[in-house]
Amino acid sequence: xxxxVHLSDLHFGRVDQDLLRPLQELVxxxxxxxxxxxxxxxxxxKTEEFKAARAWLDTLPxxxxxxxxxxxxxxxxxxxxxxxxxxxxxxxxxxxxxxxYVDDEIAVLGINTARSLTFKDGRINHEQIAQxxxxxxxxxxxxxxIIVTHHPFDLPDTFDKDDLVDRxxxxxxxxxxxxxxxxxxxxxxxxxxGNSAQRYKISGYAALVVQAGTATSxxxxxxxxxxxxxxxxxxxxxxxxxxxxxxxxxxxxxHTECFRRSGDTWSLAAEA
Numbered sequence: 001x002x003x004x005v006h007l008s009d010l011h012f013g014r015v016d017q018d019l020l021r022p023l024q025e026l027v028x029x030x031x032x033x034x035x036x037x038x039x040x041x042x043x044x045x046k047t048e049e050f051k052a053a054r055a056w057l058d059t060l061p062x063x064x065x066x067x068x069x070x071x072x073x074x075x076x077x078x079x080x081x082x083x084x085x086x087x088x089x090x091x092x093x094x095x096x097x098x099x100x101y102v103d104d105e106i107a108v109l110g111i112n113t114a115r116s117l118t119f120k121d122g123r124i125n126h127e128q129i130a131q132x133x134x135x136x137x138x139x140x141x142x143x144x145x146i147i148v149t150h151h152p153f154d155l156p157d158t159f160d161k162d163d164l165v166d167r168x169x170x171x172x173x174x175x176x177x178x179x180x181x182x183x184x185x186x187x188x189x190x191x192x193x194g195n196s197a198q199r200y201k202i203s204g205y206a207a208l209v210v211q212a213g214t215a216t217s218x219x220x221x222x223x224x225x226x227x228x229x230x231x232x233x234x235x236x237x238x239x240x241x242x243x244x245x246x247x248x249x250x251x252x253x254x255h256t257e258c259f260r261r262s263g264d265t266w267s268l269a270a271e272a
Contacts (some may be wrong), residue, residue, distance in 0.1 A: 006038065006227060007038070008150075009040040009069070009214035010056075011267040013043030019251075023251060037057070050088050050092035053203040067111065067113075070114050070151075084252070114184045125167070133177070142234060144182065145180045181207060181266065196269075205264045213225065228239055
């Protein structure tokens with residue numbers, strides 16, 4: 001079994017400073033095999049925000065799979081936005097825009113969905129899908145395959161479908177062909193776990209879709225700061241949400257769901 005800590009939407013520049021140390025200490029105690037950060041490390045892609053994000057990431061255990069979000073592209077500096085949108089991200093966070101972690105049980109691949117032209121929305125392109133197929137084809141058949149993006153490929157019906165990644169149906173078809181099991185994303189500051197069967201009618205295939213809230217931002221949008229812990233076995237994944245509890249000034253587990261795989265279909269097995 002592998003343990004993955006899934007953080008998202010840190011938004012340095014608009015963080016609640018009181019959360020940083022308790023979160024760092026808890027993540028360290030959880031001893032994850034890999035830490036995933038699904039985008040929006042900064043609020044306005046400023047140098048000082050990237051430096052603060054990098055310094056905090058350095059206090060967390062590794063390895064880490066980190067992808068950029070739309071907030072990590074400059075909004076008001078038009079020249080930087082269109083000529084070098086991820087220059088500061090690659091300088092201070094990582095040069096690798098398609099990071100990968102593979103061990104004997106899991107394969108985790110990050111894909112950059114942030115774009116200059118879309119502002120808030122995200123997109124995946126043909127080249128990224130081809131690269132994903134190539135990398136996943138090199139992974140053993142018994143591995144649990146996990147994709148990390150900032151923008152989601154699926155959401156509950158209560159959200160606007162415009163919040164989905166552009167070209168999501170094309171990507172989902174490719175994921176089904178590669179046997180991708182789990183999709184991790186952020187962006188909307190809302191927690192959710194379910195499968196892709198309702199939106200995508202792909203015979204014999206339904207991925208497990210896990211959405212993270214904002215771990216540290218003051219922009220909670222009605223939900224407490226939170227993050228996910230996934231415990232991944234070959235045919236079972238437990239998704240546990242930790243939320244910030246003001247009364248205890250700590251992150252506490254508040255909800256747990258267990259999902260099971262049958263063939264290439266993941267479905268809810270139990271809820272606690």
